[in-house]
Amino acid sequence: MDNPSLWALWQLLLPVFIAGCVHMAVVTCNVLPWLAVPLNVRLFGGNKTWRGMVIVPLISMLVAPLCLANEMENPWLLGAATGLGYMLGELPNSALKRALGIAPGTLPARGRWLFLFLDQADSGLGVALACGWLLALDMRQVLLLLALFILSVPVIKLALYSLGLKKSRF
Numbered sequence: 001m002d003n004p005s006l007w008a009l010w011q012l013l014l015p016v017f018i019a020g021c022v023h024m025a026v027v028t029c030n031v032l033p034w035l036a037v038p039l040n041v042r043l044f045g046g047n048k049t050w051r052g053m054v055i056v057p058l059i060s061m062l063v064a065p066l067c068l069a070n071e072m073e074n075p076w077l078l079g080a081a082t083g084l085g086y087m088l089g090e091l092p093n094s095a096l097k098r099a100l101g102i103a104p105g106t107l108p109a110r111g112r113w114l115f116l117f118l119d120q121a122d123s124g125l126g127v128a129l130a131c132g133w134l135l136a137l138d139m140r141q142v143l144l145l146l147a148l149f150i151l152s153v154p155v156i157k158l159a160l161y162s163l164g165l166k167k168s169r170f
Helices: 008-030 051-066 075-099 114-134 138-162
Strands: none
Touching: 008 051, 008 075, 008 114, 008 138, 051 075, 075 114, 114 138
16 A cells, blocks of 8 residues: 555554444344353453454454455455454453453553553554555554554444443443
């Protein structure tokens, strides 16, 4: 991708944002409960499940052609990669919180703002790295994509909370 505009970079995030929203609806409505099996409770807690690992990349892959049809040759691959990057990006933060004894879905009193930031940025880093790798983005573009992700997430989370698909604003 040659020198993408800010809009073009933001468009790269649309499929994974849509997939994340669909995933929250799937969790809230308990769709596909047989996939709601934790990846590894000891390492990641009970909230990181196979359902998310399947749903987010799949939905991102399916909607990517609608969002990116004119932007690239293979939007399905990018959609799948960003969806997987989104999910894999959350795992190190979850593992760190489990190692520190922080319960799944909670924030500690000490370092609350740091963990709140990590909760916003972890999946964004996975998405930005997937885009950077597949599209041969330079470091500036990857960092800009990560910043766009981090700035967009609070608005999306607030919308999900307002719709009753998320339990907390953050």
